[in-house]
Amino acid sequence: MTTFAGQPVNIILVEDDDGHASLVEKNLRRAGVMNGFLRLKDGQEALTYFVETDQFCKDCDTTSCVLLLDIKMPKVDGIEVLRRLKQNAPTATIPVIMLTTTDDPREVEKCYQLGCNVYITKPVEYETFVDAVKRLGFFLQVVKLPPNGKK
């Protein structure tokens, strides 16, 4: 787990691919998103963090964080994580962005049924992704930008 030192965790990324995780963080930072950032390596780690321990409650509160959730992961996949989070009262209200390469309509539909807020297909062109995260972040008033935003 890596957190921005001294900052409350606002953006949690569950992603098994190190490259993707790194790119997501880099692009968010480059776009000026200054929130605290936590990366979890797979679904099991996510479940441990959110449900099985009280680690999540120590780091942040549910009203001020966004979860970016990959679907295709070893051990426990993103859909299972989403289901468990929505069944678990303290975590049920966390906004969730499904972030994945799969645009299988059945998966999309399942995620929406389980209560995800946005479903984003991982783009090869990153700008669109960052744009989407930013917009959702602004909407949720989670994303923090420096006063004179640096691109």
Place this chain on the structure above:
Amino acid sequence: MQKRWEIDSAGHQDVTKIRLNIFAKGLLLISLPLVFTVMLVALLFRAQSESADAAWWQTHTKDVLHLAEEAYTHAIESHSATRAYILIGKDSNFNEVAEASMKEATAALDKLATDTKDNTEQNGRIQTAIDRLRDFDHWLAGERARVGQGDQAGAIEQVRSRKGVVHSEAFNEAIDSFKKEEERLDTIRTAAVQRARQVQRVTLISGALAMFVVSGAALLVFGKSVAARVGVLTQNAGRMADGRELLPAITGTDEIAQLDEAMHAASAKLATAAESELLFKRELERRADELVRANESLRQQTQENEMFVYSVSHDLRSPLVNLQGFSKELEFAGQELGETLADERIPADVRKRAQQVIDSDIKDSVRFIQTAVTRSASIIDSLLRLSRAGRVVYRPENVDVNGTVKRVIDAMRGTIEMKGATVKAQVLLPVWGDATAVEQIFGNLIGNAVNYLDASRPGFIEVGMLNGGTPDRARMRTYYVRDNGLGIPEAHINKVFVAFQRLHGDVAKGEGIGLALVRRIIERHGGRASVESTVGVGTTFFVSLPAEARSEGEAELKGSSESSIASSSVVADEARGTALKDGNGARGGAGATKEPAGAVI
């Protein structure tokens, strides 16, 4: 009757070898009573002639008796006339009267003698009578002569002597004996006549009765031999028509038996035919089942293949995300490096050298990587689209092809005008299919036609229907898209519907997926796609699609097990292109129910 019995028993005993056909049997039926009639007529004829004979003999006897009486009477008359002559004297004419009467009596007797020649006894009696009459006449003539000579007293004396009476009585006796015999014969002959008549009557009645009986018997036998068997035959015919088992074979050797035999043979053949038909049918059903199974497994395999392609494409996307992202990072790094090089502490030659590396080597490399990544992404996208064409759930409906084609042409208006081409569409009848899929078909075909026009002549594209849109026997309507473009060489024409086969790679961009998509869509609609082309003249694509709803067609259109809600997002996605292409990352707009996403994006 004996003969008939043999015919009937021939089949059972198999001893009598009389072979009679129906004609002979009918002839027998008619001829037997006829024979009886002839016999009866003969008998009647004989009885008749016997009766006539008897009657003749009766009449003959009566005649003979009459003649005998006549002879007697004339003899008595002659006697009386002679006595009168004697008493009156020679002046009277009684001498002539006596002679005349005697002549008549003699004539009658002579006739009797002739008439009774056949009966010696009676003839003898007549001869006796003739002799006695002659003696009588002789005496009478002598006495009359005496009178003539004047001896009247002598004659009277002679009369008184009763000699005449003796002669008369002798004659009378002879005649009487004849008459008695004749009267006896008369009695016998009268009885004979009566007997003959009786025989005649009996013959007539018994003959009629016998004929009746014989005819009845013949009919009975015919009925048993022919009618009953024809009845069996009729029943068999009915059974054969119903396909039931026939009654046991009819005995005999005539046409009925032959017909029955033929019928049994036909029935046996029919049974064999039915059996083999059943076998064929079962075989056919088995083959049909196999075909259905093969079809199903093929469909499954296709689906599995498409699933495989789909998941592989997605797996390939993951590293592409890294490639794209980190090449961007490199770009940024290069920019940052360039900014860092601006530091004055760095020697000018080093800065220059480093700037060169950044500007040419790194930038070029990154550009090549990015081009490759974009191209890979495009191929993967095509693969996904192709696999989706097979997996997406269709919502069959009546599709207004006319409107669809108009929309497609309008969307391409810019390109068409730029190329200076003319696109003409006939009035197109609707099809039964998925509206989005049908639009994709015409979009691809018309798009291809526009893209591959020949720059050396004004482009002309025509969209129409074959046979005025009349559906064929499979209820398919065939449309065509005809152009006067570059055309497809013969060597390449077999590959036009295969994915990633591009002929004119330099003319238009794309992955060569369009026609493969078209083919897949048409296949899923149960239709056919074909192409005719001549290089330098133009190309015509033919597309057949269902003219109306079909039960099995619908089954195919509904295809996979995906839910219809899931499909809607894909359909929507297909309609506006993939997220990657449009640069529209969020997919929330696909469903109207996803309010938070819709509000954000």
